Amino acid sequence: MPETTLADLAHEVRSKNAGPFWVTMELFLRDADGYRIAADESFLNERVIAELYRVEEGTIQIFRIPSLNVVKISFPRPVSQGSLRDRDMHAGQHHVPLARMPVRQPADHDR
Amino acid sequence: MTRRVLITTDYLRPGDEVDQYLRRSGLETVHLPMTGRRDPEQLVAALAGIDAALVGHEALTADVLARAPRLRVVVRTGVGYDSIDVAAAARLGISVSNLPGVNANAVAEYTIGLLLAGARRLMQSAEGVARGDWPREDGHELRGSILGLIGYGASARAVVPLARAFGMTVVCTTNVPTPLRSDPAVRFVDLPELLATADYVSVHTSLTERTRGLLGESAFKQMKPTALLVNTARGAIVDEEALAAAVRAGEIAGAALDVASEEPLPPGSPLRGVDGIVVYSHLAGQTAEARAAAGRRGAEELVAALAGRARFVVNSHDHQETKGNMDNEPVKSVRVLSPSGMLGAGWDHATIERGIALGADVISIDGGSTDSGPYYLGSATPKTTAKAVARDLRSLLTAAAGAGIPVIVGSCGTSGTDSGVDWVAGIAAEVMASEGLDLKVAKIYSEQDASGLKEHLDAGRVHPLPPLGPLRAETLESCTHIVGVMGHEPIVAALRAGAQLVLAGRATDTALAAAYPLMKGMPAGPTWHAAKIVECGGQCTSNPRAGGVLATIDAGGFTIEPLDPAAACTPILVAAHMLYETVNPFEMREPDGVLDVRDARYIAVDDRIVRVEGSNFHVADQYTIKLEGTRITGYETMSFSAIRDPLVLGDIDAWADLMRAMISQRVRHTLGLADDEYAFDLRLYGHNAVLGDLEPESGPPREVGVMLLVNAPDQATATAVAKVANPLMLHLPTPGMDYLPSFAFASSPAEVERGAAYEFVLNHVVDCDSPMSLFRMQIGEKSDA
Numbered sequence: 001m002p003e004t005t006l007a008d009l010a011h012e013v014r015s016k017n018a019g020p021f022w023v024t025m026e027l028f029l030r031d032a033d034g035y036r037i038a039a040d041e042s043f044l045n046e047r048v049i050a051e052l053y054r055v056e057e058g059t060i061q062i063f064r065i066p067s068l069n070v071v072k073i074s075f076p077r078p079v080s081q082g083s084l085r086d087r088d089m090h091a092g093q094h095h096v097p098l099a100r101m102p103v104r105q106p107a108d109h110d111r
Numbered sequence: 112m113t114r115r116v117l118i119t120t121d122y123l124r125p126g127d128e129v130d131q132y133l134r135r136s137g138l139e140t141v142h143l144p145m146t147g148r149r150d151p152e153q154l155v156a157a158l159a160g161i162d163a164a165l166v167g168h169e170a171l172t173a174d175v176l177a178r179a180p181r182l183r184v185v186v187r188t189g190v191g192y193d194s195i196d197v198a199a200a201a202r203l204g205i206s207v208s209n210l211p212g213v214n215a216n217a218v219a220e221y222t223i224g225l226l227l228a229g230a231r232r233l234m235q236s237a238e239g240v241a242r243g244d245w246p247r248e249d250g251h252e253l254r255g256s257i258l259g260l261i262g263y264g265a266s267a268r269a270v271v272p273l274a275r276a277f278g279m280t281v282v283c284t285t286n287v288p289t290p291l292r293s294d295p296a297v298r299f300v301d302l303p304e305l306l307a308t309a310d311y312v313s314v315h316t317s318l319t320e321r322t323r324g325l326l327g328e329s330a331f332k333q334m335k336p337t338a339l340l341v342n343t344a345r346g347a348i349v350d351e352e353a354l355a356a357a358v359r360a361g362e363i364a365g366a367a368l369d370v371a372s373e374e375p376l377p378p379g380s381p382l383r384g385v386d387g388i389v390v391y392s393h394l395a396g397q398t399a400e401a402r403a404a405a406g407r408r409g410a411e412e413l414v415a416a417l418a419g420r421a422r423f424v425v426n427s428h429d430h431q432e433t434k435g436n437m438d439n440e441p442v443k444s445v446r447v448l449s450p451s452g453m454l455g456a457g458w459d460h461a462t463i464e465r466g467i468a469l470g471a472d473v474i475s476i477d478g479g480s481t482d483s484g485p486y487y488l489g490s491a492t493p494k495t496t497a498k499a500v501a502r503d504l505r506s507l508l509t510a511a512a513g514a515g516i517p518v519i520v521g522s523c524g525t526s527g528t529d530s531g532v533d534w535v536a537g538i539a540a541e542v543m544a545s546e547g548l549d550l551k552v553a554k555i556y557s558e559q560d561a562s563g564l565k566e567h568l569d570a571g572r573v574h575p576l577p578p579l580g581p582l583r584a585e586t587l588e589s590c591t592h593i594v595g596v597m598g599h600e601p602i603v604a605a606l607r608a609g610a611q612l613v614l615a616g617r618a619t620d621t622a623l624a625a626a627y628p629l630m631k632g633m634p635a636g637p638t639w640h641a642a643k644i645v646e647c648g649g650q651c652t653s654n655p656r657a658g659g660v661l662a663t664i665d666a667g668g669f670t671i672e673p674l675d676p677a678a679a680c681t682p683i684l685v686a687a688h689m690l691y692e693t694v695n696p697f698e699m700r701e702p703d704g705v706l707d708v709r710d711a712r713y714i715a716v717d718d719r720i721v722r723v724e725g726s727n728f729h730v731a732d733q734y735t736i737k738l739e740g741t742r743i744t745g746y747e748t749m750s751f752s753a754i755r756d757p758l759v760l761g762d763i764d765a766w767a768d769l770m771r772a773m774i775s776q777r778v779r780h781t782l783g784l785a786d787d788e789y790a791f792d793l794r795l796y797g798h799n800a801v802l803g804d805l806e807p808e809s810g811p812p813r814e815v816g817v818m819l820l821v822n823a824p825d826q827a828t829a830t831a832v833a834k835v836a837n838p839l840m841l842h843l844p845t846p847g848m849d850y851l852p853s854f855a856f857a858s859s860p861a862e863v864e865r866g867a868a869y870e871f872v873l874n875h876v877v878d879c880d881s882p883m884s885l886f887r888m889q890i891g892e893k894s895d896a
Contacts, residue, residue, distance in 0.1 A: 080870055084744070
């Protein structure tokens with residue numbers, strides 16, 4: 001059986017520049033169950049994001065917003081916008097490693 | 112046909128930086144330096160076949176201009192343009208530009224030099240010693256004295272902080288509009304008061320028919336007998352006969368003149384032989400630094416003007432005075448119409464008409480962003496095409512003029528550079544002309560020069576924002592363009608001055624929508640929150656492509672509804688917009704404080720309108736302006752090939768490693784370049800180009816696009832590296848292959864020169880005493896000084 005990923009629990013996962021020096025990404029979870037999984041600090045935290053995106057743990061900001069079923073993650077852009085090694089000018093495709101993260105337990109609602 | 116440029120500025124030479132820039136821009140250059148008096152016939156002959164001229168103090172009379180049939184553009188490598196008949200040029204369709212402020216710092220420092228030389232009688236002392244005497248006369252200190260500035264252009268503004276540092280009090284008389292008189296360190300007075308109170312009167316205005324002979328017999332009678340006149344502007348502003356008589360009669364103490372009505376000073380000048388009058392040889396603006404900047408900026412202006420994007424035209428007839436329709440009466444609510452997230456994006460005009468019908472009080476729209484990368488600020492080039500901007504302005508200006516409401520456009524020209532403001536202003540002028548509209552236009556410029564910012568840096572007023580560290584002066588100097596991101600205050604000043612169309616340089620996205628409600632007394636919390644929600648037009652609706660939104664702000668909060676009747680705003684959509692392109696979804700910093708939406712409540716009014724209450728705004732202890740700046744990292748050349756052969760794709764990473772090693776080796780052998788003398792990025796599109804090492808998937812791809820992007824200190828080197836790599840991009844086998852494959856180049860030639868590559872280097876704020884101090888405004892007619 002294929003693993004359940006964060007993308008499966010969300011109706012949208014997106015990333016974007018927040019100014020030239022930061023990238024921000026959001027998980028819009030489908031419901032409170034999905035939110036509980038994604039917002040669980042023992043599952044998704046600064047250390048996990050630091051490994052996933054190879055950035056400094058201390059620079060990562062995570063916002064958990066239950067009223068919107070949203071988890072938002074911001075960190076300084078590892079590659080400055082428009083530089084020779086920047087392959088994603090708007091940082092619009094950098095949500096994929098986050099979206100593909102397997103969740104520890106499958107969502108218990110019907111899929 | 113190649114266009115030809117005549118260069119007469121005496122310090123510009125064939126092969127110099129300016130010459131190279133113009134040639135790189137596809138222009139042919141002809142140098143004819145003006146070293147002394149010029150025979151007009153020689154100039155006419157030189158202008159034959161010339162399309163554009165970069166000139167020093169060349170006398171371009173109506174006759175000379177009329178006999179230059181191809182001439183379309185004249186750029187002065189300086190500030191004053193009294194040597195050019197600009198009215199005749201306008202009639203002949205020749206645009207004339209100057210470079211305002213290019214030598215402002217040079218003039219300001221020299222002015223202080225003249226003040227000191229006059230106050231301490233430096234010349235008289237040195238001359239006495241040279242004569243064999245030993246003068247022992249007392250001088251005066253500048254501290255505690257009053258400096259009167261006539262004119263408030265760039266030079267005068269640059270004098271102010273220097274004079275203040277010497278402990279002087281500064282008064283100024285000027286015709287620039289009141290909103291521009293923003294410096295709390297300056298008291299603005301009329302000319303009689305200035306003459307009566309100043310210990311030093313310094314002239315910084317341009318020579319026009321109004322200012323010719325401005326300082327004559329009656330002016331000197333009004334001045335203090337101890338006063339010193341300083342002139343670094345133009346000689347003819349002073350009546351020289353009257354000055355000589357006034358100094359001889361003891362009506363004023365003396366004069367330090369860098370300029371004379373006739374230069375070089377003729378033997379019979381009345382200024383000669385008067386004790387107390389010292390004449391210098393017109394050197395105030397002449398420094399190596401100012402010259403370098405004038406040559407470079409002049410050439411840029413010339414290229415821009417030839418492309419129809421002149422930034423500093425002095426003879427346009429675009430703007431007519433019109434009566435303003437603004438008032439400052441208190442109101443209960445304000446409706447802000449936001450048509451779209453960006454000028455040039457396009458919309459259905461019916462949505463604008465609907466917003467007007469719903470009672471819109473103001474239309475605000477963003478003209479740019481940093482989001483598309485550093486190129487647009489770096490090169491001062493708009494991202495949008497002029498026709499799209501014209502289409503959108505036509506929609507807004509016709510609707511707004513009909514309703515009698517103002518239109519506010521921010522971050523004009525994508526990055527908000529001065530040329531971006533003028534670019535949008537030019538398009539707006541064309542739209543208004545074709546629509547028979549006559550709106551009063553305010554242009555607010557936000558571009559910053561490095562030297563001004565260095566003063567702030569030295570004074571400890573510049574602070575980094577994470578993730579950047581402290582700013583270094585060299586970083587400022589390396590920038591091609593720097594803009595300050597303005598708050599709502601300069602926009603409010605423009606509205607109060609009666610502007611019906613405000614074209615702002617770089618501004619916070621939110622300041623555009625917040626300005627009018629704040630001017631009308633709406634509370635800051637709901638206003639800034641509404642401004643954030645509407646900044647992207649319909650992004651906060653169920654159908655972002657269907658058009659913009661209308662926000663109604665009142666004392667208790669705001670409501671928001673889509674302009675398209677079929678679209679809806681829901682509490683979730685509106686709340687979620689605080690997440691969009693922000694680091695922190697609860698707090699947003701503006702120049703004067705922080706919007707805080709932690710306690711905001713989002714309530715559905717009906718199925719498509721949302722009300723928001725509980726937004727707060729905390730005023731900051733320090734007013735700050737954020738800076739954005741870009742520098743050139745090098746020049747890039749791109750090459751693109753593609754691989755479909757499964758044998759190569761089977762171990763594409765090994766192939767790419769070999770490619771990198773081979774490029775490095777061949778470039779070293781062929782071009783003699785070490786690895787650190789250029790850089791390249793090899794991207795495997797279809798494999799892992801976008802995410803690189805972060806790519807989670809593995810397995811052989813079906814086909815791969817191979818992009819080679821080379822960055823080198825100059826374009827020729829970048830292209831040479833790409834050309835050395837060309838045979839490898841065509842034929843490089845995998846390590847185990849014993850024959851040469853041929854890959855699929857996408858185009859011929861395979862190499863594409865990308866020109867300069869840029870990066871953002873500023874993410875800093877400046878502590879400002881005044882919201883206006885970094886910005887300059889022009890309303891209606893061009894201000895004269």
